[in-house]
Amino acid sequence: MIDNPNAGGRSESPARELLSEQGERALVAATIIPQAGVLTEEQRGKVRAAAKTYREKHKLKNADIARGIGEGSPSLWSAVMGESYPKQCEGKLDDHLRTLNDWLEEDARRRATRPGRPFVYTTIANTMIDAAKLTQRYRWVTVVFGPTGIGKTMVAHVIAETHVGAIYLCLARGCCTYSQIRDRLHGLVCRGGQSARQTARRESVDDRIFAKLRDSGRLIVVDEAHRVRDSGLEFLRDVHDQTGCPVLLICTKDLWERILSDDEDHGQMRRRVGMAMDLAEGYRDTDSPRRKLFTAEQIRKLYETPHVRLTTDAIEYLADVANCFGQGSLGTCDNLVDCAIARARKRDGVGPEGRVVIDALLLAEWGRKMMREHIVAPQVEERRRRFVANAG
Numbered sequence: 001m002i003d004n005p006n007a008g009g010r011s012e013s014p015a016r017e018l019l020s021e022q023g024e025r026a027l028v029a030a031t032i033i034p035q036a037g038v039l040t041e042e043q044r045g046k047v048r049a050a051a052k053t054y055r056e057k058h059k060l061k062n063a064d065i066a067r068g069i070g071e072g073s074p075s076l077w078s079a080v081m082g083e084s085y086p087k088q089c090e091g092k093l094d095d096h097l098r099t100l101n102d103w104l105e106e107d108a109r110r111r112a113t114r115p116g117r118p119f120v121y122t123t124i125a126n127t128m129i130d131a132a133k134l135t136q137r138y139r140w141v142t143v144v145f146g147p148t149g150i151g152k153t154m155v156a157h158v159i160a161e162t163h164v165g166a167i168y169l170c171l172a173r174g175c176c177t178y179s180q181i182r183d184r185l186h187g188l189v190c191r192g193g194q195s196a197r198q199t200a201r202r203e204s205v206d207d208r209i210f211a212k213l214r215d216s217g218r219l220i221v222v223d224e225a226h227r228v229r230d231s232g233l234e235f236l237r238d239v240h241d242q243t244g245c246p247v248l249l250i251c252t253k254d255l256w257e258r259i260l261s262d263d264e265d266h267g268q269m270r271r272r273v274g275m276a277m278d279l280a281e282g283y284r285d286t287d288s289p290r291r292k293l294f295t296a297e298q299i300r301k302l303y304e305t306p307h308v309r310l311t312t313d314a315i316e317y318l319a320d321v322a323n324c325f326g327q328g329s330l331g332t333c334d335n336l337v338d339c340a341i342a343r344a345r346k347r348d349g350v351g352p353e354g355r356v357v358i359d360a361l362l363l364a365e366w367g368r369k370m371m372r373e374h375i376v377a378p379q380v381e382e383r384r385r386r387f388v389a390n391a392g
Helices: 014-021 041-057 062-069 074-082 087-111 123-138 152-162 178-189 196-200 205-213 230-243 253-259 264-270 296-303 312-322 330-348 360-371 378-390
Strands: 141-145 167-170 220-223 247-251 273-278 308-310 356-358
Touching: 041 062, 041 074, 041 087, 062 074, 062 087, 074 087, 123 141, 123 152, 123 247, 123 273, 141 230, 141 253, 152 167, 152 220, 152 247, 167 178, 178 205, 178 230, 205 230, 220 230, 230 247, 230 264, 247 253, 253 264, 253 273, 296 308, 296 312, 296 330, 308 312, 312 330, 312 360, 330 356, 330 360
Parallel strands: 141 247, 141 273, 167 220, 220 247, 308 356
Antiparallel strands: none
């Protein structure tokens, strides 16, 4: 989503900013209409047709659309799409159609934000998805934490995609203070309004955000939440208190330990947390095959494609790496597989459309290069040495 407001004027919506920057680039779901002035009946018809098609494609109710837009009632948007708009309100019809058109593009792009790797319902994924459902049902603040590299961000994208109206915030380094998070959230929920800077001269930016979100029930998904500064954490607490919106904080254990600290500010957030979940609890330091977060079959589904086949020993090797917390887990597997594929294609003279076979020896060679500076889990190193020895 594009959320950069113009400093000198009206904040550009995702659809409008996209058109202004790349006029020839096709929109995902919206239709091209003028940004100002009276719309023609043909233009109105195109927006309505696009909205109806989108609603049917994703099996949305009018209540879902109202929640996603963040304003208006289900009956209002039913009237806007159904050509039964009250005559006494015709002066606002085009504004509502533009808002609807902007939301179509925004929601379509939100649904298309999945990373490229196939999505597999791993133990991590199922746990996080269940936590998100409970969070939205009970309007909680929920903290879901686990080590890096176990696929939290991929699942966060899927949660945002499948919860209508969800707001996805990924906290980048250096963008985690109160004012930075507030301005990003303002850009996401206050489409078509004033920029954060302009709003500050007329009314509180916070109040505008609260008014847009209040009683909407929109799930706020905060990825990389362990990066949040204390001021940003207090702001997220205020958003929850003022709007009743459920907040899902996806992070490493660091943030939960901060929330559990004895100081008063963190204690205020702790009292709002309805559920805290350690994704790796019970899975660390165990050799039991029943206590693996990632099974061999899940690894196969994640990394095999029509152009890449993994041998059985390669799948076992990757499963060992994936289940080593604190050493990259699936993130390390991604790098190993990418490097091995590139090496195999070069070795076999195979192009991008050709098929290659990845075995454990090839992965082990790259594993030695990538992980020689790190402490490698014994089961991974033992398997690597065995593959190398067997290869002669």
